[in-house]
Amino acid sequence: MALLDLVKHRKSVRDFLDIPIEREKIMTCLEAARLAPSACNSQPWKFIVVDDRQLKNKLCDAAFGDIYSVNSFCTTAPVIVVVVSEKSKFLARIGGMFRGTKYYLIDIGIAIEHFVLQAEDSGLGTCWIGWFNERAVKPILNIPPHKKLDILIALGYYDKAKLHSEHYREPMDKIASFNSY
Numbered sequence: 001m002a003l004l005d006l007v008k009h010r011k012s013v014r015d016f017l018d019i020p021i022e023r024e025k026i027m028t029c030l031e032a033a034r035l036a037p038s039a040c041n042s043q044p045w046k047f048i049v050v051d052d053r054q055l056k057n058k059l060c061d062a063a064f065g066d067i068y069s070v071n072s073f074c075t076t077a078p079v080i081v082v083v084v085s086e087k088s089k090f091l092a093r094i095g096g097m098f099r100g101t102k103y104y105l106i107d108i109g110i111a112i113e114h115f116v117l118q119a120e121d122s123g124l125g126t127c128w129i130g131w132f133n134e135r136a137v138k139p140i141l142n143i144p145p146h147k148k149l150d151i152l153i154a155l156g157y158y159d160k161a162k163l164h165s166e167h168y169r170e171p172m173d174k175i176a177s178f179n180s181y
């Protein structure tokens, strides 16, 4: 699909089909993420793909209990990808401190969106998940306590007929201008 069509077609999916995902397709998504640009080429990410059903259910129970239960729809996803935000290179961290910019968040955002768009192109739905119990997730996947998890990705096949209509986006003249603010 042409890129703009792909971008227009993608929507957050919150209702997945109970169909396993081919590892080959997941690998293609990971490859798209792997090739993402990052500040000082730090590549500050690690993607942990959880496609073992039992483990995934355990993960979802831990991640989406209590105040996080609004995201318990993720249990319907056959795969959850846990994105570990790894340490950026020294120069990117120092530059980021100087600028007051968390480059690593920009970096993982780009890599995740690469993943998401490749998933869309492969006929898979995704939902970015930023609201989850980070502390409860780590021991389940042997992630050291000092590591940072900012985002999970719910991934799976979905019923295209059931997708919600497009979300509102701000008009072009509000979000962009030429030559002056």
Ligand SMILES: Cc1cc2nc3c(=O)[nH]c(=O)nc-3n(C[C@H](O)[C@H](O)[C@H](O)COP(=O)(O)O)c2cc1C
Pocket (backbone or CB within 6 Å): 010, 011, 012, 013, 014, 071, 127, 128, 129, 130, 131, 132, 167
């Ligand atoms: C950083 C980030 C965090 C998000 N966290 C959640 C979340 O925890 N739960 C959820 O259902 N959607 C989450 N979303 C999805 C947004 O709600 C969604 O992208 C937005 O409403 C626009 O809708 P669309 O993706 O269908 O175009 C998140 C998206 C981003 C980019």
